[in-house]
Amino acid sequence: MCGIVGYVGKRSACDILVSGLRRLEYRGYDSAGVALLTQGGGLEVVKQTGKVAALEARLSETVAAEARAGACAGIAHTRWATHGLPTEANAHPHLADGGRLALVHNGIIENYAALRRQLEARGCVFVSQTDTEVLAHLVATFDAGDLLAAVSQALKRVEGTYGVAVVSTRYPGQLVVARRGSPLVIGLGEGETIVASDVSAIVSHTRQVVYLQDGDVARVAAGGAQIYTLDQAVVDREVSCVEWEIGAAEKSGYEHFMLKEIFEQPAALQNAIRGRLDPVLGTALLSGLNLGPRELASIRRLVIVACGTSLHAGMVGKYLFEGLADMPTDPEQAAEFRYCNPILGADDLVVAISQSGETADTLAAVREGIQKGALVAGLCNVVGSTIAREAGRGVYLHAGPEIGVASTKAFTAQVTVLLMMALKLGRCRRLSREAGLTLCEEIAALPGKVEAVLAQNDAIAAVAAKYAGAENAFFIGRGILYPTALEGALKLKEISYIHAEGYQAAELKHGPIALLDERMPVIALLNDIPGKEKTLGNVQECRARRAPVLGLVTEDDEEAARMVCDTIRLPRTSAYTAPVVTAVALQLLSYHVARLRGCEIDQPRNLAKSVTVE
Numbered sequence: 001m002c003g004i005v006g007y008v009g010k011r012s013a014c015d016i017l018v019s020g021l022r023r024l025e026y027r028g029y030d031s032a033g034v035a036l037l038t039q040g041g042g043l044e045v046v047k048q049t050g051k052v053a054a055l056e057a058r059l060s061e062t063v064a065a066e067a068r069a070g071a072c073a074g075i076a077h078t079r080w081a082t083h084g085l086p087t088e089a090n091a092h093p094h095l096a097d098g099g100r101l102a103l104v105h106n107g108i109i110e111n112y113a114a115l116r117r118q119l120e121a122r123g124c125v126f127v128s129q130t131d132t133e134v135l136a137h138l139v140a141t142f143d144a145g146d147l148l149a150a151v152s153q154a155l156k157r158v159e160g161t162y163g164v165a166v167v168s169t170r171y172p173g174q175l176v177v178a179r180r181g182s183p184l185v186i187g188l189g190e191g192e193t194i195v196a197s198d199v200s201a202i203v204s205h206t207r208q209v210v211y212l213q214d215g216d217v218a219r220v221a222a223g224g225a226q227i228y229t230l231d232q233a234v235v236d237r238e239v240s241c242v243e244w245e246i247g248a249a250e251k252s253g254y255e256h257f258m259l260k261e262i263f264e265q266p267a268a269l270q271n272a273i274r275g276r277l278d279p280v281l282g283t284a285l286l287s288g289l290n291l292g293p294r295e296l297a298s299i300r301r302l303v304i305v306a307c308g309t310s311l312h313a314g315m316v317g318k319y320l321f322e323g324l325a326d327m328p329t330d331p332e333q334a335a336e337f338r339y340c341n342p343i344l345g346a347d348d349l350v351v352a353i354s355q356s357g358e359t360a361d362t363l364a365a366v367r368e369g370i371q372k373g374a375l376v377a378g379l380c381n382v383v384g385s386t387i388a389r390e391a392g393r394g395v396y397l398h399a400g401p402e403i404g405v406a407s408t409k410a411f412t413a414q415v416t417v418l419l420m421m422a423l424k425l426g427r428c429r430r431l432s433r434e435a436g437l438t439l440c441e442e443i444a445a446l447p448g449k450v451e452a453v454l455a456q457n458d459a460i461a462a463v464a465a466k467y468a469g470a471e472n473a474f475f476i477g478r479g480i481l482y483p484t485a486l487e488g489a490l491k492l493k494e495i496s497y498i499h500a501e502g503y504q505a506a507e508l509k510h511g512p513i514a515l516l517d518e519r520m521p522v523i524a525l526l527n528d529i530p531g532k533e534k535t536l537g538n539v540q541e542c543r544a545r546r547a548p549v550l551g552l553v554t555e556d557d558e559e560a561a562r563m564v565c566d567t568i569r570l571p572r573t574s575a576y577t578a579p580v581v582t583a584v585a586l587q588l589l590s591y592h593v594a595r596l597r598g599c600e601i602d603q604p605r606n607l608a609k610s611v612t613v614e
């Protein structure tokens with residue numbers, strides 16, 4: 001989604017803002033812009049559709065080198081269009097006060113139409129179709145000598161979500177920033193302060209950061225930041241230290257972040273598992289859940305809320321919790337959940353799964369769960385993210401930053417953490433110590449099994465070449481592999497733009513089979529676990545309609561291999577761990593297909609890394 005960077009200090013704001021925007025490119029965007037407070041007291045604003053590289057070129061053409069080097073404060077933005085086309089006029093920053101004030105904004109102003117009418121009636125002239133421009137004019141309207149007060153007054157009139165940063169030539173050397181529902185982080189450097197919607201734009205400058213909370217507004221200067229409520233009461237926010245290395249946000253020799261993150265999975269899973277398995281009691285230690293055995297035993301139902309890939313992990317979770325802990329489990333798409341007036345009680349545990357911890361619908365589902373008196377836990381990757389904080393209890397994935405827009409290592413870490421949760425819940429119920437110990441061993445073996453899949457990379461690339469020309473594809477799986485089929489289809493469509501659908505293998509003949517012919521490849525998940533024989537029957541039905549079938553088969557399963565046209569070999573696993581190894585192979589398949597088709601793998605069209613709008 002949209003990205004914000006702001007800087008005030010002694011160095012060239014222009015360089016820092018542009019390099020910050022580059023760090024945010026992974027989030028997905030369609031235009032970019034910068035506003036610089038120049039040494040001469042002016043405001044230089046440059047906007048450009050397309051990539052940050054194009055903005056940089058435009059800056060060099062239109063702003064004199066001395067002005068660029070001399071500007072020590074400014075704000076910048078990458079826009080992912082919501083209101084209005086991705087044009088230069090709609091790109092941020094938006095201006096007001098006769099071009100003296102510039103504002104960038106993430107989120108959506110829901111009452112913008114009414115506000116725009118009021119402002120137009122007062123003589124404001126609008127040059128874009130965005131909701132954001134309303135905010136810029138509104139701030140200017142309230143400006144009576146204190147920028148922070150003006151921003152606070154304006155934000156009190158606004159319905160919706162925002163992360164905003166504002167500069168004005170009337171207030172050199174300061175930015176005002178605020179958040180509600182859209183993240184903003186303040187990085188505290190030596191004589192400089194950097195603001196961003198994501199720490200990845202900050203970590204190369206400083207690791208000392210303050211995460212703003214909803215309702216905060218801050219005056220930011222080179223010496224630091226002062227944070228207030230919208231009613232101007234001073235608030236104290238903790239300074240945190242960002243733990244990850246800058247290298248974690250770089251490609252480190254890989255062609256794409258996605259490939260790097262696929263290959264990071266053994267380490268990511270190791271981190272997710274470390275210190276969490278109890279080899280004596282055969283259970284898992286998940287202290288962040290903050291629930292003792294008695295409380296765990298009294299939970300009657302799990303409701304998993306999530307979107308996209310995280311929802312697919314949650315759907316795997318249903319098989320894990322029901323199979324290992326006899327726990328009725330309902331995975332729900334978070335947006336549907338929040339609007340269906342869900343029936344929840346004190347003995348329900350709502351588990352919100354979100355890599356970013358900022359997905360708007362999942363956050364709203366968390367709030368609904370809390371409101372209805374259920375226990376709520378977050379499974380997030382980003383430490384300190386809104387869902388992690390608001391849920392109040394949960395388990396971090398520890399998968400490391402995920403930059404590629406298509407989620408990979410977060411999915412396998414989510415499934416692994418769900419497996420440990422199911423183990424823990426199971427051990428509070430009917431799961432025996434012996435069964436728990438076996439599962440502990442299987443979980444501990446997962447990083448090695450994933451290594452074995454990665455060792456097939458060349459073979460998978462060769463198979464991908466045979467399927468890269470397809471325009472459609474079906475993925476079929478049964479039982480616990482059905483959500484993995486959905487995830488395989490999602491990965492393929494996201495990054496290769498091949499139309500792909502995932503089905504329960506048995507569902508094919510209830511309609512989709514009508515589409516099968518020699519141009520419709522079927523990717524069949526045929527791991528040697530219960531249900532395989534039945535899926536092999538479905539494979540025969542596909543081949544009888546001349547559909548080419550690519551089978552993901554267990555390494556030594558020649559019977560299954562003979563029944564398909566091509567194979568990807570997977571290490572032998574139990575049913576509970578099969579989704580992890582299978583997902584890794586499907587990620588590599590999608591990656592190679594997309595690469596062969598020349599797609600923009602790390603920034604697929606129209607997609608955003610973290611969906612902070614409804």
Ligand code: F6R
Pocket residue numbers: 307308309310311353354355356357358359362405406407408490494609610611
């Ligand atoms: C797909 C993908 C998305 C996200 C979804 C939820 O590759 O990344 O489907 O899984 O937008 O995001 P989080 O997990 O951040 O809530």
